[in-house]
Amino acid sequence: xxxxxxxxxxxxxxxxxxxxxxxxxxxxxxxxxxxxxxxxxxxxxxxxxxxxxxxxxxxxxxxxxxxxxxxxxxxxxxxxxxxxxxxxxxxxxxxxxxxxxxxxxxxxxxxxxxxxxxxxxxxxxxxxxxxxxxxxxxxxxxxxxxxxxxxxxxxxxxxxxxxxxxxxxxxxxxxxxxxxxxxxxxxxxxxxxxxxxxxxxxxxxxxxxxxxxxxxxxxxxxxxxxxxxxxxxxxxxxxxxxxxxxx
Amino acid sequence: xxxxxxxxxxxxxxxxxxxxxxxxxxxxxxxxxxxxxxxxxxxxxxxxxxxxxxxxxxxxxxxxxxxxxxxxxxxxxxxxxxxxxxxxxxxxxxxxxxxxxxxxxxxxxxxxxxxxxxxxxxxxxxxxxxxxxxxxxxxxxxxxxxxxxxxxxxxxxxxxxxxxxxxxxxxxxxxxxxxxxxxxxxxxxxxxxxxxxxxxxxxxxxxxxxxxxxxxxxxxxxxxxxxxxxxxxxxxxxxxxxxxx
Numbered sequence: 219x220x221x222x223x224x225x226x227x228x229x230x231x232x233x234x235x236x237x238x239x240x241x242x243x244x245x246x247x248x249x250x251x252x253x254x255x256x257x258x259x260x261x262x263x264x265x266x267x268x269x270x271x272x273x274x275x276x277x278x279x280x281x282x283x284x285x286x287x288x289x290x291x292x293x294x295x296x297x298x299x300x301x302x303x304x305x306x307x308x309x310x311x312x313x314x315x316x317x318x319x320x321x322x323x324x325x326x327x328x329x330x331x332x333x334x335x336x337x338x339x340x341x342x343x344x345x346x347x348x349x350x351x352x353x354x355x356x357x358x359x360x361x362x363x364x365x366x367x368x369x370x371x372x373x374x375x376x377x378x379x380x381x382x383x384x385x386x387x388x389x390x391x392x393x394x395x396x397x398x399x400x401x402x403x404x405x406x407x408x409x410x411x412x413x414x415x416x417x418x419x420x421x422x423x424x425x426x427x428x429x430x431x432x433x434x435x436x437x438x439x440x441x442x443x444x445x446x447x448x449x450x451x452x453x454x455x456x457x458x459x460x461x462x463x464x465x
Numbered sequence: 466x467x468x469x470x471x472x473x474x475x476x477x478x479x480x481x482x483x484x485x486x487x488x489x490x491x492x493x494x495x496x497x498x499x500x501x502x503x504x505x506x507x508x509x510x511x512x513x514x515x516x517x518x519x520x521x522x523x524x525x526x527x528x529x530x531x532x533x534x535x536x537x538x539x540x541x542x543x544x545x546x547x548x549x550x551x552x553x554x555x556x557x558x559x560x561x562x563x564x565x566x567x568x569x570x571x572x573x574x575x576x577x578x579x580x581x582x583x584x585x586x587x588x589x590x591x592x593x594x595x596x597x598x599x600x601x602x603x604x605x606x607x608x609x610x611x612x613x614x615x616x617x618x619x620x621x622x623x624x625x626x627x628x629x630x631x632x633x634x635x636x637x638x639x640x641x642x643x644x645x646x647x648x649x650x651x652x653x654x655x656x657x658x659x660x661x662x663x664x665x666x667x668x669x670x671x672x673x674x675x676x677x678x679x680x681x682x683x684x685x686x687x688x689x690x691x692x693x694x695x696x697x698x699x700x701x702x703x704x705x706x707x708x709x710x
Contacts, residue, residue, distance in 0.1 A: 278507060285654035296701060318692055332662035370650075
């Protein structure tokens with residue numbers, strides 16, 4: 219099965235993420251759907267790094283990459299305001315996360331000498347993708363500092379879990395990325411609900427309701443598609459009772 | 466409060482301490498099956514857990530000055546780790562019936578050679594079950610873990626206080642504490658995962674031969690922390706100077 223190349227996926231995620239942030243900035247909250255692609259890109263890079271059997275688990279890679287991305291977005295929100303100059307803010311977030319992600323990847327490769335192919339590229343991609351997601355979520359939830367740890371953890375889980383859950387014999391990129399889409403929808407759904415609760419108004423704000431509705435629809439479609447993939451991938455078990463073949 | 470430049474140096478020092486501390490904390494994924502010495506989880510996640518506890522402990526004494534913040538962070542972190550070691554040993558001894566023993570020492574491959582616990586003098590050879598690399602946390606391993614957690618907690622507290630000092634002029638106290646906490650956690654996670662590549666999922670602390678590759682961790686954490694510290698310094702300077710774009 220032909221796999222989607224990391225550059226293609228990251229390029230698409232970058233454009234999609236920036237488009238999502240701009241749409242949210244200009245009041246179109248359903249633009250959050252454009253943040254799903256960065257989730258896929260980050261999960262794909264966790265897969266790219268973790269499948270070589272490194273000295274640490276998928277969880278560590280997810281926490282590490284998201285720590286770089288989320289910290290970049292949090293710190294960049296101090297001097298740069300997305301409200302007045304969104305382009306400058308997004309440029310700052312992407313640049314900071316890419317530089318720190320790339321540097322840590324190069325250090326892991328050259329100094330620590332962990333010979334994982336394209337480790338620096340993968341770590342930079344996780345950092346930049348999660349930074350874009352964090353920036354988008356910050357726009358929706360406002361600069362509510364109490365929610366920073368929540369934003370960080372909710373993104374981390376959605377990024378590290380798809381490969382962790384799919385790993386093993388018969389794992390393939392298509393199914394892992396589909397699970398990443400399921401978790402991306404789930405995450406934006408939770409963000410929509412939290413935005414409703416955090417708004418403080420008696421009636422839910424229509425923008426937040428739109429996020430919840432769109433995310434719920436996406437979640438249903440993604441779960442159905444993912445479950446079909448699971449069923450087709452395990453047909454050996456379903457029909458013969460044998461263990462799945464090594465692919 | 467400390468000068469922004471000193472705070473930047475504190476972030477670098479804290480980051481390096483956090484990275485180096487991972488080498489001292491005994492952890493092993495196969496410890497879950499009592500097949501290796503160390504707490505039953507990956508070294509990075511355990512160190513990150515200890516560090517986060519340290520940051521929480523440090524946050525409670527944020528108004529009491531740098532010295533107390535550091536002590537609070539270090540003690541909080543060490544307490545968390547030593548309680549984990551104690552509970553792990555209780556479960557291992559009374560649940561599985563295996564004595565805490567250092568696998569590296571039992572096979573004569575520890576840093577200080579010999580087959581005895583370097584502190585208590587207890588013989589380790591013969592107590593490790595066949596086919597395993599030790600189990601549980603004997604005294605020397607627990608001491609190494611406590612020492613590592615003190616270092617990690619100190620590092621976390623240093624980063625926490627430094628970021629708090631830098632950002633306070635631009636934010637309210639509550640917001641500065643929250644931002645400092647999450648940034649310190651971020652620095653902790655970045656630096657604690659890097660040594661995982663050296664340790665390859667398992668270490669017995671300072672009595673493991675892997676401690677000899679600590680220089681690689683030191684260099685990589687120094688460079689990555691310097692980069693993060695420079696970014697934090699630059700953006701905080703912009704924010705404090707009122708250059709909100």
